[in-house]
Amino acid sequence: MALPPKFNAHRLTFSSSLTSAPEPKHTIELFLDYVCPFSAKLFNNLYNNIIPKLISPNPSLSSKVDFIIRQQIQPWHPSSTLVHEAALAVLQLTNSPAKFYQFSSTLFAHQKSYFDISLVNETRNQTYRRLAKLASDTISDLDEEAVYNLLAIPSQPGEDGALNAGNAVTNDVKLITKINRLLGVHVTPTVIFNGVVANEISSGWTEEQWKEWLDKNIV
Numbered sequence: 001m002a003l004p005p006k007f008n009a010h011r012l013t014f015s016s017s018l019t020s021a022p023e024p025k026h027t028i029e030l031f032l033d034y035v036c037p038f039s040a041k042l043f044n045n046l047y048n049n050i051i052p053k054l055i056s057p058n059p060s061l062s063s064k065v066d067f068i069i070r071q072q073i074q075p076w077h078p079s080s081t082l083v084h085e086a087a088l089a090v091l092q093l094t095n096s097p098a099k100f101y102q103f104s105s106t107l108f109a110h111q112k113s114y115f116d117i118s119l120v121n122e123t124r125n126q127t128y129r130r131l132a133k134l135a136s137d138t139i140s141d142l143d144e145e146a147v148y149n150l151l152a153i154p155s156q157p158g159e160d161g162a163l164n165a166g167n168a169v170t171n172d173v174k175l176i177t178k179i180n181r182l183l184g185v186h187v188t189p190t191v192i193f194n195g196v197v198a199n200e201i202s203s204g205w206t207e208e209q210w211k212e213w214l215d216k217n218i219v
């Protein structure tokens with residue numbers, strides 16, 4: 001599945017050469033929900049362990065593979081939409097894979113703060129305010145108000161009387177949802193390798209299991 005340019009920061013690539021035509025690459029797509037514990041386990045292992053230890057220092061791997069986060073909102077977690085919206089706001093404001101992945105790491109680290117019981121007594125905009133502060137605390141040059149302004153729901157009807165217009169990232173939510181539905185992804189985490197679901201990959205994989213799989217498949 002192609003990646004729309006506006007979501008370019010979803011792609012984590014390890015090649016920066018602009019002097020020659022790019023070599024064909026393998027693609028590992030990670031369908032993750034920020035309030036799914038198993039998504040957090042998979043992401044944390046990849047981002048903090050597998051990628052820096054096995055992939056980034058190894059040109060034979062890093063030159064041949066890209067990772068793409070596919071934000072998978074899970075509707076049975078009501079807060080899932082809000083947390084994913086915050087990530088989309090950061091993406092809009094930075095268009096930086098490094099900053100998007102950095103904030104994703106923070107969201108997973110703080111996911112329990114956005115579980116059902118953690119939010120039951122606060123309004124939607126209060127949750128957005130906490131997410132905006134978390135974003136600015138994570139990314140030093142990111143303005144909290146700029147993030148919040150993309151997320152906040154107005155308290156008054158729009159000029160046309162609209163009561164359900166969403167916020168400034170609603171259209172992005174619709175687009176990522178449409179893309180994921182076209183692929184029929186349901187469970188998180190789901191990993192798609194070169195367009196095919198890789199059911200063998202588990203969130204509980206060790207470094208040794210990842211190394212064996214990468215050596216076998218990234219050729």
